[in-house]
Amino acid sequence: MVQVLQIPGRAALGMLSEVGRLTLFVGQALFWLVRTPWYGRQILRQIIDIGYYSLPVVGLTTMFSGMVIALQSYTGTERFSAEGETSVATVVVLIITRELGPVLAGLMVAGRIGAAMAAEIGTMRVTDQIDALDTLSTRPMQYLIAPRVIAGTICLPFLVLVGDIIGVFGGYVIAIYQLGFSPSVYLAGTLEFLEPFDVIIGLVKAAVFGFTVAIMGCYFGYHSGRGAEGVGRATTNAVVYSAIMILIFDFMITGFAFVR
């Protein structure tokens, strides 16, 4: 009986200790975010990695999502409403700005950047580079983690803004060239129901997701196990937990912002 209880007990203790360790890590990251020196070159390098090099993948995903939403909402609304042109435009712009833009960008960046951060920092851990930083009078949290968290939090809103525009453009292309809508009516429908608040909440979500992806990538890399297997597991965990956290935070922010 005792042995049977030991298994879930050990799992619960393990989970609690992991949550505690993650909380401490987030606290340390926040502590070092606001302290000088800021490593400008590191921040710039991360901004280029996260912001610039993620643009194609985020652009492509949001564009095709905008196209799919246009097609789906047209075939869906056709069944009960004759006002396809306006409703398709509204559905595309609202879904892209409020939901799919930030979530897809977050998930893409988690796959691309979260994994890369975990792999890079994990490799630095197993090859003693993090210990070397420490012995060279440089704080690893300040030199490695803070720049990534800053860059992630800054870049994702910009990526989402660009992704929103591309996604709406994807819907526009399908609506005009495949469904035969009038461009002026479609554009009017796009702007009619869109409020600045929709875009702002999308960008807030993006900043939270960027922070989450960077923290998860850094956390799992920083606490990577020994050897190639340890780094591999850190990379997988970074992507999986980033994705889960993005969806949880998405639900929470949506509930907080839009449900009255």
Add this chain to the structure above:
Amino acid sequence: MTETQIQIRDLKKSFGSKHVLKGISLDVPKGQSVAIIGASGTGKSVLLKCILGLIQPDGGSATVDGIETVGASRRTREEVLKKFGMLFQGGALFDSLPVWENVMFRYRQNTKMDKARLRAEAKATLAEVLLEERVLDLYPAELSGGMQKRVGLARAIADKPGILFFDEPTSGLDPITSGVINRLIRNAVDRLGATAMTISHDMNSVRQIADQVAMIHDGHIIWQGSVKDMDQVDHPVVHQFVHGLPTGPLTKYAESI
């Protein structure tokens, strides 16, 4: 009487149920080069990392110039670390930085020295480890194992520290390159007048680098003496290790754990 620069008392460290250090006590006199020898997994690297505060020991004390490093505040630890240069086992060079930035890393992060001067300093330091100017802009992945070790050594001695730690400086190197690294280490230690602690399995390396030798076995220092005395020690464990004998108490110990 020679002043003790590093003093370790009853240092203990366990990982889960594995007790790696069971109470290590050791004095390292100022200006002396001490080698720590012992079989794999006996906690030699753990000992160095405990002294540097990279690993928190479970108990005991480690002082550097009288300053306690176990449980020290971040600020105290950072002050103590400024006295150190360390060559890690695999070199631990930063992959994303070229050689000159690796060598001058501490200066680059902590001073406002301009790039031209940093490169000039890096060139001079690399010359001390017999590396030419052409490696300045190469990345660690473009270097051989021996060159990586030399760049690691250049980084360790770049700001002329008073204490040098070497973790397996010749592991993975051929005998010729090992000999070159040993000579460079000994020269650097002598030139700087530094206190050195070296971890090694390589007895040739120990003979070339060290003045004193201490052997760790089963979590304790079981013997400490001069390099000259090492070959005449009667202790069966030390005798087997120093002479690389395939049978003896160390073999039985390894099979029992």
